[in-house]
Amino acid sequence: MFQKKNNLGEIETIVGPSVNLKGNLKSEGNIKLKGKVSGEVKTKGDVFVDEEAEVKALISARSIKVAGTVTGDLVAQEQVEITNTGKVTGNISSQSLIVQAGALFIGKSTMEEIHTKGKIEDESIEPEPEIE
Amino acid sequence: MYYYIVNPAAGGGRINKIQDKLKSLLKEKKIDGELVKSIGKNDAYKIAKLAVKRGFTNIVAVGGNSTVSEVVNALIDAPNSVLGIIPIGTNNTLAKVLGISDWEKGVYILAQRRIRTIDLGKVNDSFFITSLEIGFETEILKDRQNISPLKKLTFKKDVLAKIFSFKPFEATIKFDGKFSIDSKIFNFSVFNTRFLKNKEEFFLNDGKLTSLLVPHQATLSLLKNFSKIASFSYETLPFISCFRAKNIHIDTGKIPQRVFADAEYVGTTPVEVSVSSKKLKVIVSKDRKFD
Numbered sequence: 001m002f003q004k005k006n007n008l009g010e011i012e013t014i015v016g017p018s019v020n021l022k023g024n025l026k027s028e029g030n031i032k033l034k035g036k037v038s039g040e041v042k043t044k045g046d047v048f049v050d051e052e053a054e055v056k057a058l059i060s061a062r063s064i065k066v067a068g069t070v071t072g073d074l075v076a077q078e079q080v081e082i083t084n085t086g087k088v089t090g091n092i093s094s095q096s097l098i099v100q101a102g103a104l105f106i107g108k109s110t111m112e113e114i115h116t117k118g119k120i121e122d123e124s125i126e127p128e129p130e131i132e
Numbered sequence: 133m134y135y136y137i138v139n140p141a142a143g144g145g146r147i148n149k150i151q152d153k154l155k156s157l158l159k160e161k162k163i164d165g166e167l168v169k170s171i172g173k174n175d176a177y178k179i180a181k182l183a184v185k186r187g188f189t190n191i192v193a194v195g196g197n198s199t200v201s202e203v204v205n206a207l208i209d210a211p212n213s214v215l216g217i218i219p220i221g222t223n224n225t226l227a228k229v230l231g232i233s234d235w236e237k238g239v240y241i242l243a244q245r246r247i248r249t250i251d252l253g254k255v256n257d258s259f260f261i262t263s264l265e266i267g268f269e270t271e272i273l274k275d276r277q278n279i280s281p282l283k284k285l286t287f288k289k290d291v292l293a294k295i296f297s298f299k300p301f302e303a304t305i306k307f308d309g310k311f312s313i314d315s316k317i318f319n320f321s322v323f324n325t326r327f328l329k330n331k332e333e334f335f336l337n338d339g340k341l342t343s344l345l346v347p348h349q350a351t352l353s354l355l356k357n358f359s360k361i362a363s364f365s366y367e368t369l370p371f372i373s374c375f376r377a378k379n380i381h382i383d384t385g386k387i388p389q390r391v392f393a394d395a396e397y398v399g400t401t402p403v404e405v406s407v408s409s410k411k412l413k414v415i416v417s418k419d420r421k422f423d
Contacts, residue, residue, distance in 0.1 A: 011374070016345065016373035018371075019345065024310045024311055
């Protein structure tokens with residue numbers, strides 16, 4: 001996931017810089033957010049929140065990578081990654097979570113692991129005020 | 133039976149030079165039929181409508197973008213009709229998408245009768261096959277309607293001059309009634325296609341439109357990307373936005389903007405753009421740019 005490609009490589013939706021989006025953005029493919037977004041972002045693909053992006057939205061996707069600022073919950077079927085420039089204020093639900101040194105995360109993280117014999121019980125982590 | 137609608141003004145009167153050759157080639161390929169010349173704007177539309185009424189099902193536009201666009205709009209309510217194209221215009225964008233590179237190839241492709249059904253974009257009451265433009269590109273298109281060979285040579289210089297003089301505009305664009313964007317815009321395009329891996333892939337039957345928004349940029353940034361802008365390869369620009377939707381409402385507030393569809397002027401904003409429920413049968417080449 002998130003391989004570095006030129007502009008539109010494998011990305012179906014791009015909210016570019018200097019664009020202000022409001023409402024429910026629903027997609028089948030990958031989404032890249034570089035501008036301001038408020039509302040809800042939902043896709044079967046991956047979401048990448050770029051360094052310059054300011055997002056106030058619930059994001060649901062296969063995997064989510066945050067390098068910008070997100071205020072809202074993140075729900076990923078697979079992985080959530082917050083890079084060293086990323087700031088997340090909200091709850092995270094995912095199978096795995098990566099928080100890089102320098103990232104900011106204020107909220108609760110719930111991690112689910114799916115085994116071949118079925119789901120195991122949710123493993124919850126108590127709210128962590130800040131990870132930097 | 134084939135019905136040929138010829139625009140005698142297309143390509144600077146090109147038909148006069150190829151007429152005899154064209155007729156004999158059509159005869160040789162056993163696809164000759166009635167040949168009618170249009171006189172002015174919208175004439176090709178009226179002639180095509182009459183041809184359908186008279187029972188013709190193979191309607192061939194012999195001209196450029198404007199002739200094809202008029203015939204496309206005339207065939208919307210004729211589901212048994214098939215569109216053919218023999219490109220002789222200055223701009224033959226639609227023919228190129230269908231894989232028809234020149235008029236002679238057009239005749240061979242007609243004779244092969246490889247028919248595909250494609251989606252059509254709809255803007256207000258007009259229909260389009262490839263794309264719709266608002267903003268900078270319309271400045272170029274409005275001057276390209278009667279482009280002379282000399283003008284072609286100065287094309288890049290003209291584009292450069294227009295980069296300096298073009299005034300960006302504010303717009304609110306709604307997609308499928310679900311989300312909206314506000315932006316100061318340099319150019320906004322709606323394609324009946326999609327973009328993958330940095331190149332245009334033509335999916336003329338996937339039921340969605342692709343919007344590409346080029347926001348207002350500092351002149352220096354536009355100049356840095358001049359070659360991409362001059363070739364209208366917006367999808368390669370680093371600052372674009374891209375959305376896929378079935379319905380798009382474009383409002384530019386108090387300052388209406390010109391709208392071109394398939395390189396033809398169709399009106400001003402506000403406009404409603406959508407994928408039409410009506411489809412079109414077209415004769416295509418095996419070298420077409422879509423499946």
